[in-house]
Amino acid sequence: MKKLIEPFAIINRQTFMIMVAAQVVITLLLWQSFSDGLIPKPGKVASAFVTLLGTKLFIENMLVSLLLTLKAMLYSILITLLFAWLSVLPFFKSVALFIVKCRYLTLTGLIFIFTLLTKDGSELKLSLLVFGIVPFFVTSFLSIIVNINPQEYELCKTLGYNNWQTLYEIIIIGKADQVFEILRQNFAISWLMITMVEGLSMSEGGIGTLLIKYNKYNDLTNVLALQLSIFIIGLCFDYLLGSLRHWLFPYSHLKTATK
Amino acid sequence: MTVYNREEVLLQATNVQLTFDQHPILRDINFCIRNITRPGLLQGQVVTLIGRSGIGKTQLFKVLSGLQAPTAGQITIHNNKSVKAGDMGVIFQNYYLFEWRTVYQSLMLAAKKNKQLWGMEKQTIERYAEQFQLTEHLHVYPQQLSGGQRQRVSILQQLLKGSDFILLDEPFSGLDVCMIDKAVELLLQVSLSDELKTLIIVSHDIEHSVAISDTVFILGTEPGKEGATIKKEIDLIERDLAWRKDIRREKRFVETIEEIKACL
Numbered sequence: 001m002k003k004l005i006e007p008f009a010i011i012n013r014q015t016f017m018i019m020v021a022a023q024v025v026i027t028l029l030l031w032q033s034f035s036d037g038l039i040p041k042p043g044k045v046a047s048a049f050v051t052l053l054g055t056k057l058f059i060e061n062m063l064v065s066l067l068l069t070l071k072a073m074l075y076s077i078l079i080t081l082l083f084a085w086l087s088v089l090p091f092f093k094s095v096a097l098f099i100v101k102c103r104y105l106t107l108t109g110l111i112f113i114f115t116l117l118t119k120d121g122s123e124l125k126l127s128l129l130v131f132g133i134v135p136f137f138v139t140s141f142l143s144i145i146v147n148i149n150p151q152e153y154e155l156c157k158t159l160g161y162n163n164w165q166t167l168y169e170i171i172i173i174g175k176a177d178q179v180f181e182i183l184r185q186n187f188a189i190s191w192l193m194i195t196m197v198e199g200l201s202m203s204e205g206g207i208g209t210l211l212i213k214y215n216k217y218n219d220l221t222n223v224l225a226l227q228l229s230i231f232i233i234g235l236c237f238d239y240l241l242g243s244l245r246h247w248l249f250p251y252s253h254l255k256t257a258t259k
Numbered sequence: 260m261t262v263y264n265r266e267e268v269l270l271q272a273t274n275v276q277l278t279f280d281q282h283p284i285l286r287d288i289n290f291c292i293r294n295i296t297r298p299g300l301l302q303g304q305v306v307t308l309i310g311r312s313g314i315g316k317t318q319l320f321k322v323l324s325g326l327q328a329p330t331a332g333q334i335t336i337h338n339n340k341s342v343k344a345g346d347m348g349v350i351f352q353n354y355y356l357f358e359w360r361t362v363y364q365s366l367m368l369a370a371k372k373n374k375q376l377w378g379m380e381k382q383t384i385e386r387y388a389e390q391f392q393l394t395e396h397l398h399v400y401p402q403q404l405s406g407g408q409r410q411r412v413s414i415l416q417q418l419l420k421g422s423d424f425i426l427l428d429e430p431f432s433g434l435d436v437c438m439i440d441k442a443v444e445l446l447l448q449v450s451l452s453d454e455l456k457t458l459i460i461v462s463h464d465i466e467h468s469v470a471i472s473d474t475v476f477i478l479g480t481e482p483g484k485e486g487a488t489i490k491k492e493i494d495l496i497e498r499d500l501a502w503r504k505d506i507r508r509e510k511r512f513v514e515t516i517e518e519i520k521a522c523l
Binding site: 159 | 353356357368400
């Protein structure tokens with residue numbers, strides 16, 4: 001027990017699982033005890049969640065959002081890779097650094113410009129999402145490039161590689177697995193943005209639209225049920241991208257063996 | 260006394276200086292490595308650069324390998340050609356390998372850089388792998404190798420690249436006693452693989468390095484002068500201390516070690 005509150009203490013997996021289960025139970029009990037008439041009790045949310053999962057409305061809206069997120073992530077990662085790879089060329093370094101700083105721009109302030117530049121709601125949502133995601137992706141990828149072990153470059157030089165071959169070996173091939181890590185870590189950001197972006201063009205639906213609708217009618221039970229489903233899907237994607245990375249790049253999860 | 264000849268110059272360091280922020284690290288580095296020949300033998304060269312920790316050995320290592328340009332002076336190989344990165348085989352202290360490549364892929368990358376192996380890369384890798392006891396480990400990643408296996412892969416990678424010169428930075432550091440003996444055997448094996456093969460060991464492990472060398476250069480500082488230079492050259496062949504397996508037990512060897520220590 002003492003170990004649980006000791007800095008850097010290592011606990012076994014079973015103890016960890018028991019601890020997590022106990023924390024969840026305590027949270028649910030607190031939620032059950034302190035929620036008043038406005039905040040729905042956990043049982044009510046769970047029941048709404050089960051009902052929601054079986055509705056056509058939820059499935060359709062979730063698919064719309066998922067499709068839009070995946071499309072946006074695909075475009076974003078392609079743009080990110082292009083600028084991140086090019087960032088090692090001095091000419092493009094400034095562009096990549098500018099993209100990184102674009103994190104501080106708010107999407108809300110750019111909606112009108114994007115509306116003028118795009119032809120329909122679908123394109124508007126996609127472009128806003130891509131614009132919102134890319135700076136975070138580029139930031140992550142550039143930090144990977146900056147933190148490359150200098151010995152990787154030195155080994156390339158000693159093998160007689162020129163700069164283009166070094167770029168290919170170290171950054172394109174050597175950091176390919178990191179692309180999945182960036183996707184995994186930043187999926188939450190895309191997921192966060194989608195609810196906001198979908199509120200801009202509600203005609204095509206999506207979980208953002210659904211959330212706005214439930215909020216508008218103070219249907220807090222369904223809002224929380226929907227949040228729960230968003231949370232679970234997020235966790236599934238996290239696991240899926242992690243597994244995909246390990247499957248495609250087996251070395252990414254290898255630890256130094258002590259033979 | 261062993262019969263030998265010192266023939267043409269293989270590597271020449273001329274007035275090498277290295278300065279960082281107007282602070283001299285290396286100064287007036289002058290030495291040369293000649294081709295040593297022995298009748299009836301393929302005898303490569305093994306040279307050790309010894310110096311205290313922090314004296315500038317790694318910087319000299321980088322200058323010799325072409326990874327760091329000297330502030331003044333030059334390192335030349337093969338008839339006055341200035342050394343550049345890629346000319347030398349370089350084995351880093353921690354035997355760095357690309358973590359995303361299997362052993363076979365890493366070796367293939369090096370073999371493809373060697374024009375003499377074109378079309379025979381696969382067979383050569385397999386042959387060397389057997390010789391270096393790496394056949395079973397060809398398709399694993401570096402993270403799955405032990406320190407000794409990693410070292411053998413690093414050496415093999417640089418051998419496949421085909422350079423006559425192989426620079427080793429602290430090759431015995433971090434190895435246990437058994438592994439050091441194996442590493443010594445391996446280096447001797449490499450030095451005997453080709454007449455022009457030249458191993459340059461940069462180390463502070465005096466005993467192990469000297470035991471396999473034919474020449475020792477001592478890197479140190481001189482009173483009143485900033486920056487390290489070659490303080491002394493010891494010809495171990497002349498002293499009949501080279502190419503002998505049981506040399507470490509001999510009194511003359513122990514005396515030489517003491518002489519080197521006194522110079523540091």
